[in-house]
Amino acid sequence: MNTGVGSTEPMNNAAPLQLFHEWVEGPEVALATATPDGRPSVRMVLLKSADEHGFTFFTGYESRKGRELEANPRAALLFHRPGIQVRVEGPVERVPASESDTYWATRPEASRRSAAASHQSQPVGSREELEAGVDAQPAQPPRPERWGGYRLVPDTYEFWRHRDDRLHERHLFRARGDGWDVVMLQP
Numbered sequence: 001m002n003t004g005v006g007s008t009e010p011m012n013n014a015a016p017l018q019l020f021h022e023w024v025e026g027p028e029v030a031l032a033t034a035t036p037d038g039r040p041s042v043r044m045v046l047l048k049s050a051d052e053h054g055f056t057f058f059t060g061y062e063s064r065k066g067r068e069l070e071a072n073p074r075a076a077l078l079f080h081r082p083g084i085q086v087r088v089e090g091p092v093e094r095v096p097a098s099e100s101d102t103y104w105a106t107r108p109e110a111s112r113r114s115a116a117a118s119h120q121s122q123p124v125g126s127r128e129e130l131e132a133g134v135d136a137q138p139a140q141p142p143r144p145e146r147w148g149g150y151r152l153v154p155d156t157y158e159f160w161r162h163r164d165d166r167l168h169e170r171h172l173f174r175a176r177g178d179g180w181d182v183v184m185l186q187p
């Protein structure tokens with residue numbers, strides 16, 4: 001893994017999105033949301049893209065996370081990989097329906113039928129009931145309106161790297177104008 005910078009090298013000129021791609025491989029990420037009155041919840045999702053538009057993942061808009069994001073559209077992402085963690089925070093918006101349609105069309109048929117049948121985060125009586133809902137789907141179900149993408153637009157990144165002496169490295173990036181302020185944090 002190329003972690004981009006040495007311990008004595010300042011990160012002041014680094015673009016955090018570029019650093020993110022140098023540090024993080026693989027799509028698994030923990031997504032934290034909260035209710036408007038501040039009750040947090042966290043779960044894993046798969047990141048589909050991270051680019052100049054933001055960090056995009058797909059889910060059920062009526063799921064617990066979806067309801068929390070609709071009421072309180074801010075979130076935090078945590079990427080943990082061996083020896084590092086990267087935290088990304090910011091406001092969240094739905095991606096355009098056309099973009100959700102495009103991604104929906106790339107998903108395997110079984111995934112589309114499962115998502116079309118599932119009212120994510122709602123109770124269900126049994127596995128059989130769930131599977132009957134999938135069986136009732138057509139072979140090529142259209143994307144339900146309740147399923148689609150969200151995009152987190154980062155206003156904060158933190159890059160953390162392990163050191164054996166526990167004097168771990170932390171750099172906090174905060175959006176300012178067109179650029180980023182960077183500070184080193186104590187471990």
Ligand SMILES: Cc1cc2nc3c(=O)[nH]c(=O)nc-3n(C[C@H](O)[C@H](O)[C@H](O)COP(=O)(O)O)c2cc1C
Nearest residue numbers: 028043044045046057058059060063064065066121
């Ligand atoms: C590795 C991993 C990846 C996952 N990816 C997604 C995903 O991309 N979208 C999604 O809706 N749920 C995904 N899930 C399931 C979620 O963790 C969660 O169970 C589900 O979205 C319901 O969460 P909620 O009730 O808090 O809304 C994933 C689970 C794991 C373990």
